[in-house]
Amino acid sequence: MAPNGFSRRDLGLMYRAARLYYADELNQATIAERLTVSRPTVSRLLAEARRVGIVQITVHDPDTLRARGDDAVRLAEALGIEKTWLAPSAATGLGPSLVEPVGEALREAGLGSGDVLLVSSGRTVWELSHEALPLVPGCEIVPTVGGVAEPEAWHQTNEITRAVAERIQGRPHFLFAPAMPSPAMRDTLAEDPEFRRVTGFWTDAAAALVGIGAPPAGRDSISTSVPLDDEGLQDGVGDVCLNFYRSDGGPIDFPGSDRMVRISPRELQKVPRTIAVAVGAEKVPSIVGAARAGLFNRLVTDAPTAQALLASLDGG
Numbered sequence: 631m632a633p634n635g636f637s638r639r640d641l642g643l644m645y646r647a648a649r650l651y652y653a654d655e656l657n658q659a660t661i662a663e664r665l666t667v668s669r670p671t672v673s674r675l676l677a678e679a680r681r682v683g684i685v686q687i688t689v690h691d692p693d694t695l696r697a698r699g700d701d702a703v704r705l706a707e708a709l710g711i712e713k714t715w716l717a718p719s720a721a722t723g724l725g726p727s728l729v730e731p732v733g734e735a736l737r738e739a740g741l742g743s744g745d746v747l748l749v750s751s752g753r754t755v756w757e758l759s760h761e762a763l764p765l766v767p768g769c770e771i772v773p774t775v776g777g778v779a780e781p782e783a784w785h786q787t788n789e790i791t792r793a794v795a796e797r798i799q800g801r802p803h804f805l806f807a808p809a810m811p812s813p814a815m816r817d818t819l820a821e822d823p824e825f826r827r828v829t830g831f832w833t834d835a836a837a838a839l840v841g842i843g844a845p846p847a848g849r850d851s852i853s854t855s856v857p858l859d860d861e862g863l864q865d866g867v868g869d870v871c872l873n874f875y876r877s878d879g880g881p882i883d884f885p886g887s888d889r890m891v892r893i894s895p896r897e898l899q900k901v902p903r904t905i906a907v908a909v910g911a912e913k914v915p916s917i918v919g920a921a922r923a924g925l926f927n928r929l930v931t932d933a934p935t936a937q938a939l940l941a942s943l944d945g946g
Contacts, residue, residue, distance in 0.1 A: 636682070643667075647675040648685045649762040653733060701936045708943040709921040709929065713738075717909075717932040725757035728907060731930045732839070733764050735905045739837040743768025746831045748893065749787070749794050750774050750871045752841030753851065754907050756784035759793035769800035772831040774838065774871040774898075776807040776891030777853065785809075785853050794839075803828045807891045809872060810855030816889045832893045838901045840926065842908035842916050843869040860884040868916025870906065870925040871898065877915055879922030899924050906930070914938050 636644075643665065650661045651672075658672045665672070679685045706714040715731035741747060747769050749755060771794050773787035780786050788804045795802035805828055807819055819825045846852060846863045853872060857863065862882045866874045872892040874882040881895065898904060906926035908917050913931075917939060920926060931939075 636678075640678075641682070641684070644675050644679040644682070644684050645762070647672055648679040649765075651676055652685060653762050654765055701933065701940065705929070705936050705939055708940060709918070711921060711929060712927045714929045714931070714936070716936050717930070719932050719934060724754050724909060725761045727932065728754070728909070728930055729758060729761035729763070732758055732905070732907060733762075735903075735928055735930055736764050736766075736837070736839070739903045739905070741766045741769050741836055744770065745836040746770045746772055746834050747794070747798075747800065748772050748774045748832065748835045748838035748840070748901065749790055750838070750840035751777050751780075751785045751787040751790060751853070752843060753784040754841045754909070755839060756790050756793075758839070758907065759790045759797065761797070763794065763797040765799050767799040769798060770803060770831060771795040771798070771800045772803045772828060772835070773805050774832070774840065774893040775853075776805050776809045776811070778806055778808050780809070780854060782851055784851070803831065805829070805891060808855060809853045809892070810886050810890050813889060816891075819891070829893075832897045833900070835901045837903040837905065838898065839905050839907065840870050840898075842906050842913060842920050842926075844910075844912050844916055846874065848912065855886070855890065857884055857886070867919040868913070870920050870923075873898070873923075873925065875919050875923045875925075877919050877922075879919050879924070881923070895923060895925060898926075903928060909935050911935065911938050914942050918942065 647661055650656045650664060658669050661672045662669045702714040702716045715735055717727050717731050749771060771791050773791045775787050777785050777787040783789060791802045811819060845868060846858055846866045862884050863874060865876055866882050867877045872890055873895050876882060904926040905928045907930045909932050
């Protein structure tokens with residue numbers, strides 16, 4: 631028996647009904663047809679989903695929303711990007727707090743069957759991969775970095791790819807390679823048809839969902855392939871898809887970086903809609919540096935981080 635006295639099947643039905651109603655905006659009659667249940671059953675499932683915490687509804691003061699909207703516009707202009715979405719705060723957990731604005735950003739991307747959505751590694755994207763993302767049946771989900779054998783789940787990009795594909799009903803594709811293979815393995819990968827097929831999606835992507843890493847010198851979690859003792863990385867302010875950069879956006883090379891399995895900055899810059907997700911005061915220089923490097927054109931963050939970013943950018 632699952633928590634709250636419900637079976638796993640009951641909780642699964644609550645989740646599916648809630649996602650169809652709140653995320654996909656279907657009416658209860660349509661949901662009843664999809665789930666092959668009665669309309670009163672759908673109403674009950676939605677009510678129970680709220681009671682057990684599968685659905686959490688927040689009521690916002692309109693003045694607060696207006697201020698957040700103003701900050702979002704100002705921040706996009708200050709960073710030189712196309713659009714910003716702000717959550718009230720991510721203090722209650724990255725995934726639950728950010729899933730709504732991330733969902734809005736993904737819906738705006740207009741993805742359909744056959745379109746390619748790239749995903750990065752990182753704790754934030756990993757947490758989001760376990761939330762109710764918008765359904766895009768048939769969308770191709772592709773990792774942007776290698777990560778086989780990483781000890782931490784959020785650096786296992788294939789698992790993030792699989793989870794995102796499950797949430798949106800897409801088709802996952804996998805990179806069976808470490809983030810930094812040996813020279814011999816890198817040469818072999820370059821000739822491998824499956825590796826070339828998957829990395830070939832990088833140039834055809836319609837959108838990307840990527841995390842922005844904090845300054846490497848202060849990180850408590852990072853890919854095991856990254857040599858943190860490298861002098862160049864000590865001056866880094868962050869990374870996107872394991873592409874590390876300085877505060878001015880300039881790239882950082884380090885021993886073995888030429889062998890890394892990662893989408894290149896040039897390929898990332900060509901993606902029409904790259905949605906970066908980052909939260910926290912420690913990410914302020916990381917976000918600014920990534921924007922200067924042109925590694926994303928859309929941002930999802932929270933209101934406190936947005937205010938810290940605006941203060942930093944206004945100050946110089």
